[in-house]
């Protein structure tokens with residue numbers, strides 16, 4: 001079920017126990033749903049369902065870097081999230097007691113992490129990014145230890161990275177993270193620290209060989225680990241109300257059309273009336289219906305199916321973190337050197353928090369301090 005969004009699967013049904021578990025989720029109140037999603041637990045679910053959640057929890061249980069003291073650095077133009085990420089990465093590298101003589105910060109944006117690396121590791125390095133404007137503005141608050149360069153990851157000449165160099169890639173989207181891992185492999189660099197994100201932006205099947213992970217599954221892997229609130233769930237349900245009821249109507253009216261699930265509307269379409277949303281959908285699909293349905297009529301006809309799909313969606317979300325960990329491990333397994341995977345950021349602050357850390361054989365390393 002994780003391969004396809006539930007609306008694409010509709011009106012087909014899932015095999016047991018999926019339908020049964022979804023039925024159980026329907027009876028939970030908002031608070032219970034939030035607890036289920038954030039902690040993979042709910043006493044009111046059947047034993048077999050709770051068992052499944054327990055196994056999922058075991059699968060996603062990774063070492064978590066504990067809260068760190070803030071390293072004194074300038075915070076100019078840094079959001080609290082970026083500040084947290086920079087601080088935790090620097091703390092992590094300090095704990096590894098590595099002593100690179102140079103670093104390469106891929107897709108380093110404005111160079112916030114690069115400047116931190118140069119201060120904390122007391123070494124020079126390069127901040128590379130494909131965006132010329134970012135690199136130009138980064139020059140405005142450059143430091144003499146960091147060189148800024150417009151450079152696409154895919155065009156990087158890996159022979160530039162030498163023995164005792166560190167490669168870092170923080171939140172490099174889609175296929176950029178596997179590309180950094182490949183550069184690490186083909187270079188002499190000694191250490192790698194890489195945190196991926198936006199898995200769905202990688203349309204290749206790399207590094208999987210005999211299996212395929214769909215676009216929908218990669219979307220799921222990218223979005224699930226941020227803790228949700230009741231308000232978040234209610235907003236999501238409002239969006240799905242419009243999306244799903246339009247889809248029910250569309251497939252009833254045009255059973256022979258190919259399935260075209262509409263997405264990516266700006267938020268104001270979901271905050272306005274269903275009438276407006278409906279008109280925009282018809283415009284996009286070039287439809288000219290004689291009558292416009294009332295949402296209340298559709299709710300009468302399809303209310304039960306709507307609740308079923310919402311619960312199936314909640315069930316599907318539980319696959320998010322295992323999928324993300326699986327994709328990360330598969331990428332890391334392409335490395336010849338040993339690697340570890342850690343949760344480096346607090347998921348409340350930065351949900352894409354899986355770091356691959358690797359060092360090549362023969363490079364000395366002291367122990368780290370994990371909670």
Ligand SMILES: C[S@@+](CC[C@H](N)C(=O)[O-])C[C@H]1O[C@@H](n2cnc3c(N)ncnc32)[C@H](O)[C@@H]1O
Pocket residue numbers: 082106107108109110128129130131134151152153154169170171172173176
């Ligand atoms: C999500 S941001 C991460 C930025 C930075 N590492 C951070 O965590 O703040 C992605 C960055 O990748 C850069 N980027 C996108 N495609 C790139 C490519 N092909 N090569 C190098 N950088 C790229 C963008 O310009 C952007 O700065």
